[in-house]
Amino acid sequence: MRRFLFLLVLALSVAAAAAAHLLQPGMAKTLRYAVFDQYQRWFPRPPSAVPDVVVVDIDDESLSRLGQWPWPRTRFAVLQRRLAEAGAVAVGYDILFAERDRSSPAVLARDLALPGALARELDALPDHDEVFAASLGAPPAVLGFAVDRENGGGTTGVKWPFRIVTRGVDALPVTAEAHAAVMPLPGLAAAAAGLGSISFAADGDGVVRRVPMMMRLADGWVPALDAELLRLAGGGHNLVLEGEGGQLAALRVGARRLPVTSAGEAWLHYAAAPEQPFLPAWRVLSADAPLASLQGRIVLVGSSAKGLLDLRFSPLGEVVPGIEIHAQALRQALAGRFPVRPQWAEAFELLMLLAGSLGGVLVALRLAALPAALLAGGAALAMLGAGAAAFAGGRLLLDPALPVLATLVASVMAGLVRYRHQESRQRWLRQAFARYLSPNLVDYLVRHPQALKLGGERCVCSFVFTDLAGYTRLIESLAPERAVGLLNDYLEGMVAIAFRHQGTLDRIVGDAVAVLFSAPLAQPDHARRALACALEMHAFSERYAEGVRAQGIAFGHTRIGVHSGEVIVGNFGGQTMFDYRALGDPVNTAARLESANKWLGTRICISAAVREACPDVAARAVGTVRLQGKNSALAVFEPLPGAGQPDSAYDVAFDLLDRAPDAAQAAFARLAAERPADGLVAFHLQRLRAGHRGTLIEMGYK
Structure with a gap:
């Protein structure tokens, strides 16, 4: 049997690891990209010694100084002439000039429907697009076009100013195909020295790791903006596609060989910081601008303005404008420092994966747990180190993620097979309920298992539901790591309070916490425990939110609902999944009481059942509330935190709601003036001013 289990674990481990490598599921790609990103953070590209690529940036200040977007083409003509005077060797526009300039005199005359004479005068003035086209001759300019992979299209009708040469392979069938393109205006396209695609796609996580160098349209091969700029800067005419092993491997532009993937893309190696500050467009356009830094340089014209939405994520965890990605690619090409994923990488990684799986199983079955874990961990670290060294030394992109994962998983699986002893009932109880109960209740159930009844049973329980206001806005406004850290600290504090009052954690959904009292172990004082838990949660959440707000983060307040009633509790996941929870209308009522706080202006709402069980706790009546979907109304109260002194002034005003x-x-108006922060007082005053009378409150929402 032991030999059979050994062979079974070995076969399953190797088969699962090989399948994961060959099928490349989403998880494998995510791990691979995470490893490659970490390489870049550890070993960013050294900045270029010479600023051979300059970015002229249409930034927010340029838009503020010179006018909103889009700019007239005459301004680009002035910019082009300024770059020619400065001695730029080539200019690339990361801008799509696909429509006529609406500020051109003839276009204005047509759009404004001007009278004939005035329209003829305007029509005689120079067209802005023609002025821009006339300026594109020197220095040679590359205009961008956009590709469309979704929609079909015919030929572009453009006469391309280059020649495609292939060596070693007909790479057309293995290269990504773009079926259509959005081109510049015909007059601009004809006047430009080159045309290049400005389109690149991010990976599934939004990070741009590769940029296309060559793409295929209906009428043949076309270069990207960066490749076309390299061709013009070098004065060449040919773009040479080189194959290796039956696949596209490189693009040669003049004397430069750019390694590319079979899809015609080049991997990016980001520099840790901008290699040269962007040159604002307004400064280039000013008459006294010092432009000596542009002499003999390739110039990219694009925008970092937030309103133009050309912002991307880099592997370094930064948000960068799209024009910076083009600049990074050009600088890499000029320095000859592209990362490369060699064609033998897949086979090498598969070999490492199989060796790791086999070694993990053998070690775990032959050695004790600690030595086996140390050896497996050491092998995993060695693989990670080898991958990092390959990138640092030769910019080779080798992925150790799956081999490392396969080694660890195989080791763990084999270790489980080696473990011969079955866990006792006490061990099972600890593992099953440690996620749901406070530690002292777990100990009690372990010592008295007869107190636990699995399956459904009816009992009266109390429930505490909490929710964090503004949770979605908080998550969207912070970096993921920061948002998750704040939320985890908050939830840890809330759960610790629930366990301190010996509550059962029913569930956590995002920022919301649900706590159950009096199950699985009966608690005669469950309502009192639930209310005490809610009050402590309220105090903790207020302190925590105040501390986070002091850091400049808009952390919301916590809403809490408490209710008691008869429910069915038990394991509703069967033998497959242990899911101990309560079902019944009181659960929904507690959740809706929590939601009602948002409209009532309160932070804690408790039902009459909880209030009756805790008569010594100071509370003030909210009213008789009919929640959505309920036929009968529910008396709702707001407990008073702190010293718990009765609110006699509020009680007097509340008693008048039905009688006068x-x-x-008038009484609530006086209270509102004295207590501008009292949400419940403001709620009643608003109801009265709207013509509502009495203490019955209809809630048309959950």
Whole structure:
């Protein structure tokens, strides 16, 4: 049997690891990209010694100084002439000039429907697009076009100013195909020295790791903006596609050989910081601008303005404008420092994966747990180190993620097979309930297992539901690591309070916490425990939110609902999945009481059942609330935190709601003036001013 289990674990481990490598599921790609990103953080590309690529940036200040977007083409003509005077060797526009300039005189005359004479005068003035086209001759300019992989299209009708040469392979079938393109205006396209694609796609996580150098349209091969700029800067005419092993391997532009993937893309190696500050467009356009830094340089014209939405994520965890990605690619090409994923990488990684799986199983079955874990961990670290060394020394992109994962998983699986002893019932109880109960209740159930009844049973329980206001806005406004850290600290504090009051953790959904009392172990004082837990949670959440707000982060307040009633509790996951929870209307009522706080202006709402069980706790009546979907109304109260002194002034005003609404409105108006932060007072005053009377509150929402 032991030999059979050994062979079974070995076969399953190797088969699962090989399948994961060959099929490349989403998880494998995510791990691979995470490893490659970490390489870049550890070993960013050294900055270029010479600023051979300059970015002229249409930034927010340029838009503020010179006018909103889009700019007239005459301004680009002036910019082009300024770059020619400065001695730029080539200019690339990361801008799509696909439509006529609406500020051109003839276009304005047509759009404004001007009278004939005035329209003829305007029509005689120079067209802005023609002025821009006339300026594109020197230095040679590359205009961008956009590709469309979704929609079909015919030929572009453009006469391309280059020649494609292939060596070693007909790479067309293995290269990504773009079916259509959005081109510049015909007059601009004809006047430009080159045309290049400005389109690149991020990976599934939004990070740009590769940029296309060559793409295929319906009428043949076309270069990307960066490749076309390299061709023009070098004065060449040919773009040479080189194959290796039956696949596209490189693009040669003049004397430069750019390694590319079979899809015609080049991997990016980001520099740790901008190699040269962007040159604002307004400064280039000013008459006294010092432009000596542009002499003999390739110039990219694009935008970092936030309103133009050309912002991307880099592997370094930064948000960069799209024009910076083009600049990074050009600088890599000029320095000859592209990362490369060699064609033998897949086979090498598969070999490492199989060796790691086999070694993990053998070690775990032959050695004790600690030595086996140390050896497996050492092998994993060695693989990670080898991958990092390959990138640092030769910019080779080798992925140790799956081999490392396969080694560790195989080792763990084999270790489980080696473990011969079955866990005792006490061990099972600890593992099953440690996630749900406070530690002292777990100890009690382990010592008295007869107190636990699995399966469904009816009992009266109390429930505490909490929710964090503004949770979605908080998650969207912070970096993922920061948002998760704040939320985890908050939830840890809330759960610790629930366990301190010996509550059962029913569930955590995002920022919301649900706590159950009096199950699985009966607690005669469950309502009192639930209310005490809610009050402590409220105090903790207020302190925590105040501390986070002091850091400049808009952390919301916590809403809490407490209710008691008869429910069915038990394991509703069967033998497959242990899911101990309560079902019944009181659960929904507690959740809706929590939601009602948002509209009532309160932070804690408790039902009459909880109030009756805790008569010594100071509370004030909210009203008789009919929640959505309920036929009968529910008496709701707001407990008073702190010293718990009764709110006699509020009680007097509340008692007038049914007997004397006008007097109640005057009383609540006085209270609102004295307590501008009292949400419940503001709620009643608003109801009275809107014409509502009495203490019955209809809630048309959950």
